[in-house]
Amino acid sequence: CANAGIEAILGDVSGVKVGDKFNFRVELHLIGLHRPFRNGIDFVRRGNTIIATSIVASGGYDDYTKENGDVLYYSGQGGNPSAKTLFPEDQKLERGNLSLKNSMDEKTPVRVIRGLKDMKDTKGKMVHTFSYHGLYKVEDFWQVRGPHGNVVFRFRLRRTQGQPRLGPCLTYHQL
Amino acid sequence: CANAGIEAILGDVSGVKVGDKFNFRVELHLIGLHRPFRNGIDFVRRGNTIIATSIVASGGYDDYTKENGDVLYYSGQGGNPSAKTLFPEDQKLERGNLSLKNSMDEKTPVRVIRGLKDMKDTKGKMVHTFSYHGLYKVEDFWQVRGPHGNVVFRFRLRRTQGQPRLGPCLTYHQL
DNA sequence: TAGACGTAGA
DNA sequence: TCTACGTCTA
Numbered sequence: 593c594a595n596a597g598i599e600a601i602l603g604d605v606s607g608v609k610v611g612d613k614f615n616f617r618v619e620l621h622l623i624g625l626h627r628p629f630r631n632g633i634d635f636v637r638r639g640n641t642i643i644a645t646s647i648v649a650s651g652g653y654d655d656y657t658k659e660n661g662d663v664l665y666y667s668g669q670g671g672n673p674s675a676k677t678l679f680p681e682d683q684k685l686e687r688g689n690l691s692l693k694n695s696m697d698e699k700t701p702v703r704v705i706r707g708l709k710d711m712k713d714t715k716g717k718m719v720h721t722f723s724y725h726g727l728y729k730v731e732d733f734w735q736v737r738g739p740h741g742n743v744v745f746r747f748r749l750r751r752t753q754g755q756p757r758l759g760p761c762l763t764y765h766q767l
Numbered sequence: 768c769a770n771a772g773i774e775a776i777l778g779d780v781s782g783v784k785v786g787d788k789f790n791f792r793v794e795l796h797l798i799g800l801h802r803p804f805r806n807g808i809d810f811v812r813r814g815n816t817i818i819a820t821s822i823v824a825s826g827g828y829d830d831y832t833k834e835n836g837d838v839l840y841y842s843g844q845g846g847n848p849s850a851k852t853l854f855p856e857d858q859k860l861e862r863g864n865l866s867l868k869n870s871m872d873e874k875t876p877v878r879v880i881r882g883l884k885d886m887k888d889t890k891g892k893m894v895h896t897f898s899y900h901g902l903y904k905v906e907d908f909w910q911v912r913g914p915h916g917n918v919v920f921r922f923r924l925r926r927t928q929g930q931p932r933l934g935p936c937l938t939y940h941q942l
Numbered sequence: 943t944a945g946a947c948g949t950a951g952a
Numbered sequence: 953t954c955t956a957c958g959t960c961t962a
Contacts, residue, residue, distance in 0.1 A: 630957075631951080633957090637952095647957090649957075669956070669957080674954090674955080793959085825948085826947075844946070845945085895948090944961105952955085
C-alpha cells in the first residue's frame with residue numbers, strides 16, 4: 593500500500609480521467625481519488641477548517657441527479673443507528689457535512705464518484721461499479737426530514753463546465 | 768471483479784506460492800485464496816457438509832504458533848457482541864467452526880494466511896500485511912474459556928510437510 | 943437479512 | 953476509540 597497515509601488532494605488527481613471505472617472502494621483509495629474505505633465524504637484540513645475533497649454517491653441513499661447529470665443532490669452523513677444509538681438521530685453539521693458546507697463557502701471543487709449497480713453476467717448477482725464523474729461545486733444545502741423521520745442534510749452540487757461529456761447518463765430515481 | 772461468486776477451492780490455488788504477500792483482504796478475495804472480506808474462515812459445501820478451505824490468522828485474537836511455525840493454534844469464530852447481543856456469548860459449533868471440525872474429520876487441507884502488523888516506513892503507522900503460509904491440517908480442537916469469559920473454540924493445525932520452508936518465523940505471542 | 947480476524951482517518 | 957454510502961457468503 594504505497595499510498596497509505598497520503599493527504600487528500602483538492603481538485604484533479606493526476607492520471608484519473610472522467611469516466612474511469614473501478615470495482616472496489618479500495619481502488620479509489622489506492623489512487624488517491626477517495627481515501628476512506630467506507631465513508632462517503634473525504635476531506636482535508638486546511639488552516640483552521642476542513643474542506644471536502646471527494647464524495648461517493650454509491651446508491652442506496654436518498655440522492656438523485658437531474659438535468660442530464662449536471663446536478664447532483666447528495667445526502668449528508670451521520671445519524672444512522674449504531675450499537676450505542678439504536679435509533680436514527682438528526683444529522684449534525686460536523687465532519688463530512690461541515691466539510692461540504694466549507695467547500696461551498698470557499699467554492700472549492702469536489703470530486704464526484706458515482707456508484708452503479710450492475711447485473712453480473714453469469715449469475716443474477718448485483719455488483720457495484722464506481723465511476724469518476726469529474727469535478728463539482730457545492731451550490732447550496734439545507735435540511736430535510738429523511739424517510740426515517742430524522743433530519744438529514746441535502747447538498748446540491750453542480751458539475752463544473754468544460755469537462756468531458758459523460759456517457760449515457762445514469763438516471764437515479766431515489767438513487 | 769472477474770472472480771466474483773467463484774466457488775472456494777480446496778487445497779492449492781494455482782499461481783499462489785508459499786510466502787506470497789498481500790496488503791489487503793480484497794487481494795486474497797480476487798485471487799481466490801480466501802474469499803470473505805472480513806470472515807476469518809472460508810468454507811465450501813461438499814455434499815451434505817461444509818468443509819473449511821482457508822483461514823486468516825490476522826492478529827488481535829488469541830491465536831499463536833509454536834515449533835518454528837509448524838503448529839498454529841487458531842480461535843473459533845462467533846460469540847462477539849453485536850447490536851443484538853450486547854455481550855459475548857459462547858461460540859457454537861456452526862459455520863466456520865463446524866467447517867474446521869469437518870475438515871479435521873475428513874483430513875482435508877486448509878490454506879493458512881497469516882497477518883503481520885508492520886511498521887510503516889515514513890510515519891510510525893502500523894499497517895497490515897498478509898502472507899500465505901501454505902497448507903495445514905486440523906489435528907484437534909477443544910473449548911476454552913476466553914478472556915471475556917465466554918466459551919471459545921481452539922483449533923490446532925499442523926503444517927503439511929514437504930512445503931517450501933518459511934522465512935524467519937513470525938513468533939506470535941498471543942498473536 | 944445478518945455476521946464476519948476489514949480499513950482508514952478523525 | 954469510534955464512525956463510515958464496504959462487501960462477501962450463508
